[in-house]
Amino acid sequence: MTPTTPPADRPLRADARQNVEQILDVAQQVFADLGYQASIAEVAKRSGLGMGTIYRHFPNKAVLVERIAIKVMGESLAQVRRALAEEPVTWTAFGRVVRHMTRLRSSQLFPVSRGRATDAGPELSAVRTELLAALDDLVTRTQRAGVLRDDVNAYDIVLMLNSIPPRHTSDSADDEPVSDLADRYTGVLLDGLRAPGSEPLSQPAPGRREIDQFFRATHGL
Amino acid sequence: MTPTTPPADRPLRADARQNVEQILDVAQQVFADLGYQASIAEVAKRSGLGMGTIYRHFPNKAVLVERIAIKVMGESLAQVRRALAEEPVTWTAFGRVVRHMTRLRSSQLFPVSRGRATDAGPELSAVRTELLAALDDLVTRTQRAGVLRDDVNAYDIVLMLNSIPPRHTSDSADDEPVSDLADRYTGVLLDGLRAPGSEPLSQPAPGRREIDQFFRATHGL
Amino acid sequence: MTPTTPPADRPLRADARQNVEQILDVAQQVFADLGYQASIAEVAKRSGLGMGTIYRHFPNKAVLVERIAIKVMGESLAQVRRALAEEPVTWTAFGRVVRHMTRLRSSQLFPVSRGRATDAGPELSAVRTELLAALDDLVTRTQRAGVLRDDVNAYDIVLMLNSIPPRHTSDSADDEPVSDLADRYTGVLLDGLRAPGSEPLSQPAPGRREIDQFFRATHGL
Amino acid sequence: MTPTTPPADRPLRADARQNVEQILDVAQQVFADLGYQASIAEVAKRSGLGMGTIYRHFPNKAVLVERIAIKVMGESLAQVRRALAEEPVTWTAFGRVVRHMTRLRSSQLFPVSRGRATDAGPELSAVRTELLAALDDLVTRTQRAGVLRDDVNAYDIVLMLNSIPPRHTSDSADDEPVSDLADRYTGVLLDGLRAPGSEPLSQPAPGRREIDQFFRATHGL
DNA sequence: TATGAATGAGGTTTCATTCAT
DNA sequence: AATGAATGAAACCTCATTCAT
Structure with a gap:
């Protein structure tokens, strides 16, 4: 007891x-x-x-990290749902989502625990699935509106978002604060995502399998 | 000793x-x-x-990582120099460099040792400085050719390259190999970098200080 | 940290x-x-x-050894101060100090860590300096009383004390205990220190520099 | 082969x-x-x-150390034999032996390998036994001549010699060389050994057993 | 319920010893 | 016979986790 x-x-x-x-x-x-x-x-x-x-x-530590992930994903999910309420989805709305997620992401939860993969618990799996579904919805509708290039999918977006470099904090308190560059690069990313896109994208688009593997590999969730 | x-x-x-x-x-x-x-x-x-x-x-481990960094940067430097030999610098040449560096980078040395910052040794400092200078040259000349958006600089390129997600290998040998997505996202990145660029880039462009801080924060070198 | x-x-x-x-x-x-x-x-x-x-x-290990040294020296210092309270200093009082320090010393902290010299921390430096000063006082006053040979100084005493062989404990518990010979040889040492002394002492008397070097060499403190 | x-x-x-x-x-x-x-x-x-x-x-390392010990003891033995050739043994001759052994000893072979005791090989055992016998001879005859205090024996001498602090070399080449204090303290020791001696020596005199244990404890030989 | 001291497995590093050149 | 690179057991030290207060 x-x-x-x-x-x-x-x-x-x-x-x-x-x-x-x-x-x-x-x-x-x-x-x-x-x-x-x-x-x-x-x-x-x-x-x-x-x-x-x-x-x-x-x-344990893994659970703590998992809770953080759940929290961050939950916030992202809310943001995506807000954008989905509009119809049709404008480039601005899409951009707002991407910028928001980037800002969340730049809290740099990931990639953290490479090589210590554990399976995600049910709660994390759930938000993750919901988030991916919502994003898929958003991507499809933004493409239908003709403003997002057609050769990317929701998984691409997730993986690209995960690639934005985090705010790099320094422990030496005497360092001056540094501008958050994540937002800056999101601009470049968005321009690259705009329809129709001219650089051909090599490699087939990723699927659920690639995303899952990425999560396992990067934060073990 | x-x-x-x-x-x-x-x-x-x-x-x-x-x-x-x-x-x-x-x-x-x-x-x-x-x-x-x-x-x-x-x-x-x-x-x-x-x-x-x-x-x-x-x-010690830190030195080992530093040697890897020196090696990777040396290879990048060679690649950049090869591109600089052409005049004028075409979008294709610029793209080739970016794709090459991405591929090198996707060996994901970085970010590795956050929070264990040590100062880079003289040899690493040297390649780093040379690489940055060469890239600066390349960026300026590509911009002069009118094909690269004007609101980014060499430091931006470096930081964005560092943001491409690495090839995510899995230790379980029974997993099927996964396509290297780094190359795929480089395409998006390149489209985003093309002149003139339509998304306004927030935040001032980074300088040497930001780059250095990023390096200290991410791989402690 | x-x-x-x-x-x-x-x-x-x-x-x-x-x-x-x-x-x-x-x-x-x-x-x-x-x-x-x-x-x-x-x-x-x-x-x-x-x-x-x-x-x-x-x-770390060095700090542990340093704390032991501080402790031992603190106890020696107290003993010396007790002797200094008497006036004039008798041979008996002087002998008592020497015997006491020998006994402490026979815990054989020194020489322990030859070749791993680190500089002593502030606390150890402090006790050491105090101890040397107090001993200097004691030696001078014992000499003034005419009972201690004139050609030795406090540093000599320290170095000689450090030379008393330690109690030699054995790990095999079945060995019978062995008498503590440190006390025995302190007798010989004291006889050798008694005024006026007949063997001429070669070499100049040591100074602070010799003591410091000895400490660095023997226990790295 | x-x-x-x-x-x-x-x-x-x-x-x-x-x-x-x-x-x-x-x-x-x-x-x-x-x-x-x-x-x-x-x-x-x-x-x-x-x-x-x-x-x-x-x-192996232990054998190397053992060879050094054999060499040092052999030289000591020769010196003792030279003194034994005189009759009667004078204080000067006795002192010469002690000073010589001290000087050898101050090469600080001992105490070196506390806690790593190995049994001495036959050759080392042999010199050690011979040396102790010769010293016993010397001590007895010096006492018979009335110049060495009667309450010490050969084992005492050995143990006291082992207690003289070694020359303390420093690795930092910029340190000035320091005088060899071993010889200085041998003077005090000799004065303490002179007949008749006034400080009573506590503890019973050591025997072969104590010596052997000391050797095992200090240099594992 | 909160605390922070204690634990010990696991990672880093050293060095006696072996062995291919 | 000499060399110095390679080995791996054992030392140092860190930190996730447990548990007495």
Whole structure:
């Protein structure tokens, strides 16, 4: 009867819930700054909590990373759905989604834990599937509107988004802050995606299989 | 200090030199597959050598990674110089360089060792500076030819190249090989880079400072 | 850097403080028995703790040795100060100090880590300087009392004390215990130090420089 | 029929014999400078030979150390025998032996390999026994002459000699050479040994057992 | 429930020893 | 016979995870 893991059902005490949120936020930042090899101790230090508290809420590091991924994907999903509400999908709406996802992504959750692949849990699998479906919808409709080049698909978009370089934070506090270049390169990316596109795209377009493999390879989820 | 490390002057025995080459190649692949957190033991296993042999030639992991970086950058530099030999620089020549560098890069050396920044040694600093200078030349001349959008500079190119997702290899040998998507996305990137460009690029263009900070942050070199 | 190392400020939990004490004691004994090449694992085993615990409190082996040195020197300093409280300093008081220091010393911290010299940290430097000053006081006053030969100085005493052979413990527990000869030879040493002394002492008396070099050479502190 | 180990009987080629001598000399110096933990590679470097050559002549490190010990003890034995040739043994002759042995000893072979005890081979056992017997002779006859205090024996002398601090060499070549203090302290030691002695010597005098244990503990021989 | 000390498996690095050249 | 590159066991050290307070 040791509730080391929190009961999945009973709602958490208010302060406990706050802790969970804070840990997620801090951890996201820590992994962004230091990569997946950042220690849990670092997360504990920055959040002002004990390591035990973190482990109370997240049974291990992989789960913590998975929760971050779920959170980020959930936010992306919401954004895509907002764009899908419009009809027809304009280039502006499409661009808004891409820029938004890039900004989320530039929190650089990925790629973090190459070579430590674990299978994604059901919750992550679910958001991922939903997100991919929504994006597929968006891509198709944007193409139907004639503004997005026809030789790319939703999986391409995901993979390209994952390729935007993250904001590169530096630990030396005396370094001046650096402009977030992710947004800058999204501009180039969008221009490259505009219909009709002139460079021929080599290689066949990726499918679900490629995406899944990429996820397994890059953040083990 | 002790002769465990080879003397910098006397040429290595033939077989030893071969080993050095092989270690570099294998290590590049290993880091590409598993990320910076790959163990030296893994490099040893895959190259069929003892760990001691690796340490004889590379005093520590950071140096090994640095040597790989030097090698990769050297190859890129050669490629850029080849393009610079032509006059004027055509879009095709520029594209060839970008595709080549992408392919090299997709060996995914970067980003590997976030948060373990060390200063680059003199040799790496040298190639890096040369490479950046050559690229700057190339970018300027391609722009002068009117085919590359004017609002990007050499540093942009470098950072965008670094953003192409790497070939995602899987350790489970039973996985079917996956197409190298890097080349595919280079096409999109190139279309985005073509003059005149329609998406406005937010953020000021990066300078040497941003590049350096990126390198420190991503592969600690 | 990470909180794996304890914060210098907040006081340790009661049991942790006890562990620190115990580690110091056990390590002193281990190094006495096995020399500096004794492994941390041995210290862990004998103290019934995990290696990680030792590294939590002492970031590396050199620091552990340094803490032992600080402890031993602190105890010697206290002893010397006690003798200095008397006036005039009698031969008996001087002898008591020497015997005490010998006994401490016979815990054989030194010479331990020849060839691995590191500079002493500020705390060790401080005790060392204080100890040397106090000894200098003691020697001068004992000489003024006419009982200690005039051709030796405090540095001589230190170096000679360092020369008393340590208690030679054996790991095979079945060996019978052996008498502590350190005390025996201190007698001979004291007789040799008594005024006026008849053997001429070759070589100039050592100075601070010789002592420092000896410390660097013998225990790297 | 691989003569990895040299045949014990057939005389070595002239240059090979030279190598053996040189290795012994260099190794003695290296262990003096760096302690037992000095690497064989260091010996190889300083002697300008390959490591293989060293292993051709000395099957392992322990044997190398043992050969050095045999050499040093042999020289001591010769010196003692020279003193024994005189009758009666004067204080001067006794002092000459002690000073000589100290000087040899200050090459600091011992204590080197604490905690790595191996049994001494037959040759080392033999010299050691001879040396102890000769010293016993010397001590007895010096005492009979009334100049050496009566409460010490040959074993005491050995142990005290082993306690003289070694010449402390420093690797930083820019350090000025430091005077050899061993000789200086031998003076104090000799004064302490002179008859009749006033400090009472605590503890019973050591016997063969104590000496043997000391040797096992300090240089594993 | 929160804390941070303790644990120990696993990674990095060193070096005695072997062996192909 | 000599060389120095290769080996791998063992040391050092880190950090995910557990658990006593």
